[in-house]
Amino acid sequence: MSITRIAAGALMLGLLAFPAFAKNFAVPAKNPSITITLPNDWSTEEIEYGFQARPKDEGVFLSVESAEARQIDKMIGDTQKWMRDNKIKAVEPIKADMKLNGIDSTVFQFRTSDENGPTTVDLILMPAGNNRVMMLTVWGNDEERGTNGKALDAIFGSIKSIN
Numbered sequence: 001m002s003i004t005r006i007a008a009g010a011l012m013l014g015l016l017a018f019p020a021f022a023k024n025f026a027v028p029a030k031n032p033s034i035t036i037t038l039p040n041d042w043s044t045e046e047i048e049y050g051f052q053a054r055p056k057d058e059g060v061f062l063s064v065e066s067a068e069a070r071q072i073d074k075m076i077g078d079t080q081k082w083m084r085d086n087k088i089k090a091v092e093p094i095k096a097d098m099k100l101n102g103i104d105s106t107v108f109q110f111r112t113s114d115e116n117g118p119t120t121v122d123l124i125l126m127p128a129g130n131n132r133v134m135m136l137t138v139w140g141n142d143e144e145r146g147t148n149g150k151a152l153d154a155i156f157g158s159i160k161s162i163n
Helices: 003-020 069-085 142-147 149-158
Strands: 021-027 034-039 043-047 050-054 061-068 094-100 103-114 117-127 132-140
Touching (some): 034 149
Antiparallel strands (some): 043 050, 061 132, 117 132
């Protein structure tokens, strides 16, 4: 199944689950370019370029980061280090350009493995205006993504451009 078809299906399902969500974030905090809504029961933690979030079962990992376009190489380098630190095998990603809620985006999907077996890491890059870039990262195996699928669909369905 193509990434575009998966993303479109996720968006449609996400719109159905949206009312159960209550944590709203404007990203970045200063001069935000998007808003995103997370489930109330997901834990969040501030990180260098934004925040990371996990559901109660910690089955999937989500991060939302923003940086100036000139910092994108460092941000991607930090993500590659994070993947190594989490024992995620380095592989060439599948790349696709698509719109995410009307926002031009580039998806890099890594179908790989970690110490628990097959896993998938998606890096989604989108312009953030004022010479900035947003990067969303999602990590989890198919079963974990399935268990948290409604929440992930709703999160991605909630992303709105402020610009």
